[in-house]
Amino acid sequence: MPRANESGMVRKRGVGYWLTHLGLIIGVLFIFFPIWLAFVASTVSQQEIVRPPMPLWPGDQFIENYTAALFSGVNVPVAKMLLNSLIMALGIALGKIVISLLSAFAIVYFNFPGRRFFFWMIFLTLMLPVEVRIVPTFQVIANFGMLNSYSGLIFPLIASATATFLFRQYFMTVPDELAEAARVDGARPMQFFWHILLPMSRTNIAALFVILFIYGWNQYLWPLLITTDPEMNTIVMGIRQMFPSGDDVADWPVIMATSILAMIPPIIVVISMQKLFIRGLVDSEK
Template sequence: MVERKSIFDFLPHLVLLIGILIVAFPVYVAFIASTWDAATIANGTMPLRPGPHFLENYYRTIFVGTSSSTRQPVGGMMLNSLIMALSIAIGKIAISLISAFAIVYFRFPFRMPAFWLIFMTLMLPVEVRIYPTYKIVADLGLLDSYPGLTIPLIASATATLLFRQFFMTVPDELVEASKIDGASPMQFFKDTLLPLSLTSVAALFVIQFIYGWNQYLWPLLITTRDDMQTIVIGIKKMIVTQDALTEWQLAMTTVILAMLPPVLVVIVMQRLFVKGLVETEK
């Protein structure tokens, strides 16, 4: 029996391909621009094929420096962003795991009010608490430092809520078996809950890494030294709005470099990321 395929069967694929082209074409243009010189881009004569300045532009951007507006190599900016993203992702997961573990498995006064206070912080955007947070960080002398960049952004109500919901689905029989074996609460947490939470941890790591990598407002406020600026801040400083000519080839090179770490994290952890999202929904 031969099945007849309708033209409408290809419609979802066509829509998907169109969406991919819409998203990927600007990225392709940015990559092409990163391989040409400034004059070609400024004159509007840039072809849609790679140019001869690929190695020159990327070497200058990563190791030498971009322009007078940033005065720092992008390699240092990427290191700052990497430290910030990893610290935020690991810190958020660690604190959220312990917080959710305490809320679900321990009985202490004001346990539920504490959880609802954590949950209510979801309604407060960063901009609402940006000034008191900045004031505390400044008073503690944490400006232009990695602790100042990361510690105020580590707490996460979203991750705490997700881990709490997951821990509540863990069968009580596992808790009773751990008690019979004489395991302490932290042993139960380390030997039972952490292995079960691996996929959820992976999914949250990807989300929080990208969240930390793309931070703009907080690093803009907390850093004043050029050697502490992140790559997102560097991109903004490269786009000159005054009479000086923006070095677009170096700006596009920085954009491409800024995309690589989040893309690599998603690719490497794709399977665990998708599995973690599916299990979280269950």
């Protein structure tokens, strides 16, 4: 973000400047500490953890713990759970973007009877996540024979309006002149959509992809309900299944290695798409 033209009028260097940094650093440390601790725990042996206080610096069991987690796990190898999570997250992100681009386009650019009705119908779902209707949705999925399947994991989570709403807001900021110009030039609606609207929405789509990928990856309750088969567990819900029932001591190094593995893909997506993501956010705020 170019901010070179800011004068010293508003910002002074001095005590305040260093206090600003100090405040931010404390914030960063607070945010980071739990992740750091999990990472440390994933590199030490069980003995070091069960005798508190645990060390604060990584140990030498990194390879052992991660190999154990990835290829044997507790119930099912974590590698399998990672694959399940990936399929689910991609399915949700892509599916939702496609259907909501189409419906936002329809709602904004076409005048048809019941337009408001459909908008409100879709809008209503915005605030009612799958958690509210778990029992009946579970039964629907069970009736379709979609338990323990990827489509069962994906479809109910696509049925919400967040993305439609965002695209609608964005399309409404696109000047009408563009649509008119396209019409004057003889473009049919779908051509306008493909050649003008879609390229213009690139950053929004990218931003939304990041958000939805993480949303999908981080789902917990829904996979918990419909994947009774450990082979279909996603990694985020699988972690909890790794805790022993009763009084046994949990296998903390392996559990923490799994936690770290569960964080890595979404973190990579966020960090690598950060620029695009934030640009999309700022654009949509204007």
